[in-house]
Amino acid sequence: TQLLEQSPQFLSIQEGENLTVYCNSSSVFSSLQWYRQEPGEGPVLLVTVVTGGEVKKLKRLTFQFGDARKDSSLHITAAQPGDTGLYLCAGPNPNAGNNRKLIWGLGTSLAVNP
Amino acid sequence: EPEVTQTPSHQVTQMGQEVILRCVPISNHLYFYWYRQILGQKVEFLVSFYNNEISEKSEIFDDQFSVERPDGSNFTLKIRSTKLEDSAMYFCASSEGLAGSGEQFFGPGTRLTVL
Numbered sequence: 056t057q058l059l060e061q062s063p064q065f066l067s068i069q070e071g072e073n074l075t076v077y078c079n080s081s082s083v084f085s086s087l088q089w090y091r092q093e094p095g096e097g098p099v100l101l102v103t104v105v106t107g108g109e110v111k112k113l114k115r116l117t118f119q120f121g122d123a124r125k126d127s128s129l130h131i132t133a134a135q136p137g138d139t140g141l142y143l144c145a146g147p148n149p150n151a152g153n154n155r156k157l158i159w160g161l162g163t164s165l166a167v168n169p
Numbered sequence: 170e171p172e173v174t175q176t177p178s179h180q181v182t183q184m185g186q187e188v189i190l191r192c193v194p195i196s197n198h199l200y201f202y203w204y205r206q207i208l209g210q211k212v213e214f215l216v217s218f219y220n221n222e223i224s225e226k227s228e229i230f231d232d233q234f235s236v237e238r239p240d241g242s243n244f245t246l247k248i249r250s251t252k253l254e255d256s257a258m259y260f261c262a263s264s265e266g267l268a269g270s271g272e273q274f275f276g277p278g279t280r281l282t283v284l
Contacts, residue, residue: 097260097275156225159212
């Protein structure tokens, strides 16, 4: 079973549309990170959310951490073809003290068509 | 802006050969990691390294794998006798110490192809 479930797995939309992708868990995370990965490249950190209920904005991207710190969402406004990529959520292993190992979701593969 | 670098970007090797993948983490970071990603699959944790020793390793990280910080800047992953199933993208990452929030910064990866 996945500790972090991401949905949807695939999303194909037209330029200018809005979208939301989700990262859910039954475990409490001290923080969650969102990464964007393009084919053949490493994940690029977009944002870290730490406080329950926290909302962070990065231009057209809005990230929210659930009040209970078990879930997070990423909302993109007016999507552009440059937003195309794999969006991954990850967080420090909640089952091990100071362990720094990141637990990863499977990602949402987003395609924005011109 | 400081970044993690990795070399080579692509390594092709014959099955059974040894390979060394190199990484230069961000200079003031204290924790270092290796991950791998088989084509079309999720990112998988291999090992974390702190204070010159392994702090955690996964089931994937068996006796064929080793890590080393040979000097003050490089962090290497060695695979002693490569197998076909070792073909993957290998990512190095680094993070700050315990005061940090767990943010890890990734290098661009090394694509390892085992023939």
